[in-house]
Amino acid sequence: MKSRRATVELSRLLRDSGGTVVSGGVVSRALSISRQAVWKAVRDLEEEGFVVTSVPQKGYILRELPGYDLAPSLIGSMISSDCPWGGEIHVFGTVPSTQEAAKRIGRQSEIDGLVVIAEEQTKGRGRRERIWISPxxxxxxxxxxxxPRMLPGRLQLVNLAAGLAVREAILTVCGTTVSLKWPNDLLFEGRKICGILSEASSDPERIRDCCTGIGINISLSKEDLAGAGLENAASLGSGTEPVHRGILCAAVIEKFYHLIEGLSADGGKTLLSRYREECSTIGKNVTVLTEEERFAGRAAGIGENGELLVENREGTRSFCAADVVHATPD
Known part of the structure; x- marks a missing residue:
């Protein structure tokens, strides 16, 4: 399935109508499309699972929203109209990787903020080419x-923004507080619930494009996680209330967009200030693991480009990309 700007805006218009008739003329003017294009958009919504009644000589009434929680136009319509991201959303049953699909589709398009969602990834991956289990x-x-409008050396700030966006969205939508571990792992009761990967295409002067992949465990049981060798992982949907993935996805997209816009506006000052307040790694004794070494010390802060600053008796070191282990209390 695929949404487009017309189906997203029509979905938002019908949802906002409160079950009353919206005339074809109103829709046509609001969306700046022809009556024939309105009819086509209605048919596309029906294919996504919207129940829309056409009233002759009057217009359209939304009777029922899709039962499928990842219907793309529904997700797009739940994003505030002041956020341009999510105007085109592709939903696949199975893909090797949403990252690869989004980069392929995005680079053939002029759309900014294009989204690719999958029910399943067969080759999902995280940082340092680790496998991300995506049943x-x-x-x-x-x-x-x-x-984004930013220099190549500041890509880590995109990761920080994504981590903040997911953390806030989970709190807003699910009422669940998760901790943010540098650079962008989300932990629930000390176990990983979400992974984030940002990749960029750039030249020496600017980032041409960026693709950020987000994987959130929703309904995997402890047995499922243990069977996949993920004893240190957690699942967001372990509570009593089911998680509507579309609502959560829309919240992440909107919050992520505003953080990236703020990054472009002030060079990261606001983002870094907020991240330093919310990152659970700061102040902890940690062990930093790189491909070359292990470095133990106290996480002293976050640098201007999002790097982790770690200090011990040997001095202070900065790490741009590494695995971090939080020390556990005795």
């Missing part, structure tokens, strides 16, 4: 393709 229907797996 069908058990999580929210999506990538956002966009074109």
């Amino acid at each position: 069908r229907g058990a999580g929210l797996y999506f990538s956002v393709f966009f074109r």
